[in-house]
Amino acid sequence: MxxxxxxxxxxxxxxxxxxxxxxxxxxxxxxxxGNYDFAPAPQVDLNRIYRVERVTGEMGACQYGLKEGSVGVTLCYGPGEGGGAQTPGDYRLVTSRHEREGGVFRINDRTGEMSICYVFNEKVVCTPQAR
Missing domain, CATH: 1.10.287 (Helix Hairpins)
Structure with a gap:
């Protein structure tokens, strides 16, 4: 060659x-x-899905709603008290096994901290993070 x-x-x-x-x-x-993690509310009669931004921990949720004369609407809730951006981390969502629980746990895998988040007054609110 x-x-x-x-x-x-x-x-x-x-x-x-x-x-x-x-x-x-x-x-x-x-x-x-993927920048987000998603989890359904564990409540068996609630069609709500939560989302968390994996780095910032910012929360949101959406669910189906009825609207007369249409196929329905997607109702979404933005972050409220405690549901906004947190200290940068590695966030994910975990649901409890409680069939009547409407909220989800926001877990920070870097620190081990967690909070419970749920829809209140049309916003996703979260308790303070704790370990």
């Missing part, structure tokens, strides 16, 4: 290797690309 062909072959191998590395990095980023 001539030196020119060997150089072209080596260049091609480097390009393929670089492309494979980029694809792996992109795949890893896409696997963790």
């Amino acid at each position: 001539s030196q020119k062909k060997r150089a072209a072959s080596a260049s091609l191998r480097r390009a393929v290797f670089a492309g494979a590395l980029a694809a792996c990095a992109l795949g890893a980023t896409a696997a963790r690309a």
Whole structure:
């Protein structure tokens, strides 16, 4: 094999290797690309889903609502007292097994702190974080 062909072959191998590395990095980023965690309220007769922004801990919730003459509406609630952005962390939601509980636990996996969050006066409010 001539030196020119060997150089072209080596260049091609480097390009393929670089492309494979980029694809792996992109795949890893896409696997963790979701900025939110979601959990349903454990209450069995409530169709509410909560969400938490994973880094800031900001809360929100949405549920289905009836609207005459239509298929219905999505009712969403923004953050209220204690439900806004917190100290940056690694937040997620956990539901209790209590079938009449309308709220969810906001957990900070970095600190072990948690609070309970629920809809009150059309806002998602949360108790102070504690351990």
